[in-house]
Amino acid sequence: MSKAVDIKPSKERLEYLRGRRRKKLLISLAQVMILIIFVAQWEITARLGIIDPFITSQPTRIINTIIRLYNEGQLFHHVGVTCLETVTGFVSGTILGTFIAVILWWSEFLTKVLEPYLVVLNSLPKIALGPIFIVWFGAGITSIIVIALAISLVVSILEVLHGFASTDQEQIKLVKTLGAGKLQIFTKVVLPANLPVIMNSLKINVGLSWVGVIVGEFLVSRAGLGYLIVYGGQVFQLDLVMSSVIILCMAAGIMYKAVVLVQQLFLKSRI
Incomplete structure (x- = not known):
């Protein structure tokens, strides 16, 4: 019986896949950071009285x-x-x-x-x-x-x-x-x-x-x-x-x- 040939991806292909994974990771991190910054600013401005938490509420509430x-x-x-x-x-x-x-x-x-x-x-x-x-x-x-x-x-x-x-x-x-x-x-x-x-x-x-x-x-x-x-x-x-x-x-x-x-x-x- 003939053995299956193990075809390894080329170096360029592996680099391309790593680049795609890095790009997806950066996009996910950017999305999370935007959310964290928005929530943090919302909470801080409400605690400092810059915005009225009765009208805008705040994350902890x-x-x-x-x-x-x-x-x-x-x-x-x-x-x-x-x-x-x-x-x-x-x-x-x-x-x-x-x-x-x-x-x-x-x-x-x-x-x-x-x-x-x-x-x-x-x-x-x-x-x-x-x-x-x-x-x-x-x-x-x-x-x-x-x-x-x-x-x-x-x-x-x-x-x-x-x-x-x-x-x-x-x-x-x-x-x-x-x-x-x-x-x-x-x-x-x-x-x-x-x-x-x-x-x-x-x-x-x-x-x-x-x-x-x-x-x-x-x-x-x-x-x-x-x-x-x-x-x-x-x-x-x-x-x-x-x-x-x-x-x-x-x-x-x-x-x-x-x-x-x-x-x-x-x-x-x-x-």
Whole structure:
């Protein structure tokens, strides 16, 4: 049996890889340093009275507020409610948007009929529909999820449909000459070519879903991070408002990173 040849990377290749690792490390260090400097200046200026901590809060007060919410058993309750609403709106918006995009791609007539309505709905501020959804679905979690769905749905449809329409026509003509039908064209050419587009729409929908949920919680909610922000503003507890905003940023960042990780794993599995 022949032995496998051990191919070692060249010196230039190793130097290139080391350079990339150094660059990534420097970027990460710069990001961390910016955050540390910002938080430190915020805390110092608040302690020195340069800024009013009652209006701007300060890091130590925010930490104490988060600890208090945890000790009172409210932290995970409010975070869990908002995350549940966001994930539900995100998943339903992505799946339903992709499904409708497939239907529109399948029927050119339907696409031309509905395209003006999709453009109008995309330009319409979805917040204006919030009170209507509350009347239709009641003042509860369902209305919040529907608002999040409304904000992300049309964007998903247009994004995925544009990807389907931009598929290489030469490939489609090739499989047509080989006798492929509409279903085979979609499954063998259109869908595989646009999987990156669908994955990219996931990243877009993350932010849109968070926006929809927080807007819904501003309008009608009894729990969630949006509820804490509104309540804190009403009773002038700016520590609670800032704490909720920071928790919201962390949760949104984690969700976005999770989607990016899924995308990277998916792309690696295709190689």
